[in-house]
Amino acid sequence: MTLVEGMRGHLEKAHAAADEDFEWRWPWSKSAAREGVWSNVRSAEVLLLQLVSDEEAAGRASEVMALVKQHLETDDPRRVRLARRLRPIIAGDLTQSDRDLMVRALDAAYSALDDELARVRSLRNILWTATFLVLLGVTGLALYGWFSPGSLSLCFTPQSGPAASDRITVVCPTAEHHDVRAGTDVSSLAASRDILTVEIAGLAGAALTVIASLRRIRGTDSPYMLPLASAVLKFPTGALSAFLGVLLIRGAFVPGLSDLDSRAQVLGWAAAFGAAQHLVTRLVDDRAQMTLEEVGRPTDAATDPERAAVKEIAAEGEPAAPGPQAADQSGNGEYEGPLEGSREGTGEEERAVEPGRRPGS
Numbered sequence: 001m002t003l004v005e006g007m008r009g010h011l012e013k014a015h016a017a018a019d020e021d022f023e024w025r026w027p028w029s030k031s032a033a034r035e036g037v038w039s040n041v042r043s044a045e046v047l048l049l050q051l052v053s054d055e056e057a058a059g060r061a062s063e064v065m066a067l068v069k070q071h072l073e074t075d076d077p078r079r080v081r082l083a084r085r086l087r088p089i090i091a092g093d094l095t096q097s098d099r100d101l102m103v104r105a106l107d108a109a110y111s112a113l114d115d116e117l118a119r120v121r122s123l124r125n126i127l128w129t130a131t132f133l134v135l136l137g138v139t140g141l142a143l144y145g146w147f148s149p150g151s152l153s154l155c156f157t158p159q160s161g162p163a164a165s166d167r168i169t170v171v172c173p174t175a176e177h178h179d180v181r182a183g184t185d186v187s188s189l190a191a192s193r194d195i196l197t198v199e200i201a202g203l204a205g206a207a208l209t210v211i212a213s214l215r216r217i218r219g220t221d222s223p224y225m226l227p228l229a230s231a232v233l234k235f236p237t238g239a240l241s242a243f244l245g246v247l248l249i250r251g252a253f254v255p256g257l258s259d260l261d262s263r264a265q266v267l268g269w270a271a272a273f274g275a276a277q278h279l280v281t282r283l284v285d286d287r288a289q290m291t292l293e294e295v296g297r298p299t300d301a302a303t304d305p306e307r308a309a310v311k312e313i314a315a316e317g318e319p320a321a322p323g324p325q326a327a328d329q330s331g332n333g334e335y336e337g338p339l340e341g342s343r344e345g346t347g348e349e350e351r352a353v354e355p356g357r358r359p360g361s
Contacts, residue, residue: 003051007044014040035117042110049103054094061089061102068105071112078105116295120224123291127229127284134236138199141243145195150187154194154246156266157186158259173197173246173266195243198270202242205274206234213278213285230288234281238274245273 017036049057049064065086072079082105089098145152155172170177170186173194180189210231246269249260260266 003047007047010040010044010047014038014044035114035121039110039114042113043107046103046107046110049106050099054092054099057099057102058089058092058094061086064102064106064109067109067113071109071116072105076108078108113295117224120226120291120295123288124224124226124229127226127233127288131229131233131236134233134240138236138239138243141240142196142199146192149190149192149194150185152195152247153187153190154198154243154250154266155186155190156250156260158261171260171262171266173201173263173270176263197267198242198246199239201267201270202239202274202277203235205242205271206238206277209238209275209278209281210234226288226292230281230285233284234277237277237281241277241280242270242274245276246270 014037017033017040049060052060065082068076068079068082078101082101085098085101088094089102141152153172155170157168157170166182167179168182168184170180170184170189172190174191174197175189177189213231213234246266249269260269
């Protein structure tokens with residue numbers, strides 16, 4: 001298959017993915033199809049780089065280098081070699097080996113970009129799935145409490161004064177019962193709306209944390225609304241944490257809070273526990289922000305075998321242009337002066353290698 005036929009095939013695949021009608025599958029299939037469109041367009045662009053003239057290829061060298069810097073690690077051999085040949089290529093000294101190097105580097109950069117976006121999409125899908133499961137659990141608790149309120153009673157019996165030793169007060173999330181005969185089953189006074197009311201209070205507390213977290217949200221050019229998925233997760237989590245928090249107080253798990261005196265205290269603690277979900281979901285926010293920052297901003301790798309291989313190629317006689325035409329060996333850009341290296345972790349600097357001399361000679 002020729003290069004032209006390969007380009008046509010990729011563009012046809014991109015067109016088909018863009019026009020596909022997902023119907024009821026669009027919530028989880030549309031984003032994957034969008035990735036497929038751009039992946040095929042990028043593959044066609046890589047093939048196009050092999051067909052353009054030498055002048056146009058040399059003109060695109062800076063653009064290719066920028067993409068390589070964004071998506072390949074600093075010690076990637078393709079990035080290092082392209083950085084060393086960048087100025088000669090721009091100056092018009094483009095060989096077939098340089099063109100092949102540009103094609104391989106561009107293809108690797110686009111593959112890395114596809115992997116980065118796939119990680120963002122995967123985390124987005126995980127967050128939406130977790131939100132659905134937590135919401136399902138919260139809804140199930142509310143329905144269970146509605147049809148069997150006594151099974152998960154959230155009612156309290158605060159201490160009564162000595163004058164009313166035969167009477168007690170029962171405080172529930174939706175009502176307060178005074179002058180209840182001592183010995184009455186407290187669970188029988190629970191209302192069907194108690195758990196739902198506590199969960200609504202937890203939702204209100206979670207809403208405050210969502211508003212507070214908006215100051216940390218930054219815009220992103222990623223096609224996936226990862227910050228939104230992270231924020232939506234807080235609402236059902238807040239409702240669940242409110243229910244569990246009040247239930248722990250009801251079971252005297254928290255010292256000094258075994259008996260709440262009024263409905264206001266019950267709902268206040270429910271809202272507080274709903275806001276406390278931020279202690280857990282904050283870790284999710286950090287993970288989401290870190291994943292977004294990894295798109296186009298790779299960390300410095302410490303892949304010693306690759307770094308050693310690149311240095312070995314340079315030591316075996318691959319020429320490096322001296323003076324202003326030499327590039328930074330780490331792939332971060334050009335630098336003035338002869339090619340130098342540094343021994344990482346020791347702080348010792350290698351002596352500059354004069355043009356035309358081998359190290360150690």
